[in-house]
Amino acid sequence: MDDKSLVLPGAIFALFSIAMIWPPDEFVSAGATFEHLFYRWIGDFSLNIVEYQLRKILVNRVCVACLPALFSLYIILNVPPTALSTFVATAGLASMIMGLAYAFYTISTNFSQTRQVKELALYGGDVHRLMTEITQEYLEFANFAVSFAHSSREVVGSHWLIHITRFDFTIVNLTDVVFEVVRSATVDLNIERPNDQLQFLIIEAKIPHKNIKSFRFRVRTDQFRDLQDRVAAPIGMARNVILHQSLNERFVKAFVSCIDKNPRAVYSRLGELEPCFGCSSEIPNVKIEKRCTSIIEGARECRQCFCRPMWCVGCLGRIFAAKQEQERPDIWLDGQATCPTCRAEFCMLDVAFVVAEESQLDGNF
Structure with missing residues (x-):
């Protein structure tokens, strides 16, 4: 058996990994996600949204790091040793070891060395008090919130902006954020009606006065107007962006x-x-x-x-x-x-x- 025997199982493993990393609706509804497998340890977001997100992204990151070890196990049990198979198996095991080491360090320091906790500390005061304040605001009914395909979520409250993805999240005070629409994208909803289109706006959130990395998110044009009403500061617009009115x-x-x-x-x-x-x-x-x-x-x-x-x-x-x-x-x-x-x-x-x-x-x- 030569190295070509790795092609088919490798392709199957790659498809499985993609489905687990970016799960489709069917996987989410069936509970086939990393966070669902560890939901007891992750906890309830209504108790502490910051700690909940810290635990969730830790689970997602570590599980992704451990995925190659499954392929390594298959190689060890089913594929005769070759230079390529040995390298792939070793790389998979090394990825798992680094992921577990990262998890051990993060948990042993009680998440205090994570980027998110350090950024909250920039606002001064008790970090745990800020977490409680952010959680209470996150649960408010009147928040502006938008989600896309289980992969990202933006929540704009009275004072805080929460940017959530599957493997990261950022929390910033609205007074520190400068919003700018950097580009737009248009999707045809009906090929028989050219005027029936949906426009998405890509918005960049910059935090110039804090050592916090900027990030981007997208909203529909109708949601953009709700966002404008929610934030106090005006939202900048790139010269090449033209807002379209939806149907x-x-x-x-x-x-x-x-x-x-x-x-x-x-x-x-x-x-x-x-x-x-x-x-x-x-x-x-x-x-x-x-x-x-x-x-x-x-x-x-x-x-x-x-x-x-x-x-x-x-x-x-x-x-x-x-x-x-x-x-x-x-x-x-x-x-x-x-x-x-x-x-x-x-x-x-x-x-x-x-x-x-x-x-x-x-x-x-």
């Missing part, structure tokens, strides 16, 4: 233009309204009131909605768009949707901007 954004703009022509709805308790149930950043400014009289053939009759204003016009427009036939955006404005709370059917004519007094009914909103 939903174009519809929301048309939605607002249409309902602006509808009569206003009086609601005397505007000052008592809580933030929009969808975005939590705007005050509800529209109400659903049955005003239409005609019935479209094949459609259900609109019903009266008795809910108080709970949504801003942007969120209600996006909800309306989501309820339409996605392959026919040309008829969305003529469609119907259901109230997110009481499920009453309504159409475009039933949506009205709210005003506090009767005297404002004829004025502009």
Whole structure:
């Protein structure tokens, strides 16, 4: 048996390794991931998100370092010794030994020598107190969060930005971060409709006043606007980047233009309204009131909605768009949707901007 006998098992092992390092949805749902195998030791992220991430990335790194040892074991048991097989087997065992040594050192120092803990120490004070503060903020409902294929996650809270990947993570205070959109990428959602595209923006987060390495992450264009509302400082834009409006954004703009022509709805308790149930950043400014009289053939009759204003016009427009036939955006404005709370059917004519007094009914909103 020559060195060619390593090709097939080597290819199989490579595919297995790729699936474990970047697991597809099927592996994740089946629990076939490194972090799931060690979930008891990793712990619960709601208790301490920093320690949870430190343990998780340690598990991922060490398991990847130990993967070649499985191939080494196969070679030792099934392949006659040759110069190549001996080298591959030795390299695999050496990788495992270095991975285990790294794990022993990291655990024995209680993670105090990790990059993340050292960077938190730059902010002064008790590091464990900062971890508690970051955990509490991470669990807040109103955070801006975006994830991509189990490989990365960005969480922007009131004070902290957490950048998480499978093998690393970074935590920085928002006041130290300078954001800049460095480039964009466009994906066609439907080859039959060239204008139906999804634009991603690559954002670089720089930390010029701290000894913390910059990093990049990506968001959709619609998510970018939410991010802008979340961070206090303006986000820079490279000269070659042009923001495109998504199909939903174009519809929301048309939605607002249409309902602006509808009569206003009086609601005397505007000052008592809580933030929009969808975005939590705007005050509800529209109400659903049955005003239409005609019935479209094949459609259900609109019903009266008795809910108080709970949504801003942007969120209600996006909800309306989501309820339409996605392959026919040309008829969305003529469609119907259901109230997110009481499920009453309504159409475009039933949506009205709210005003506090009767005297404002004829004025502009």
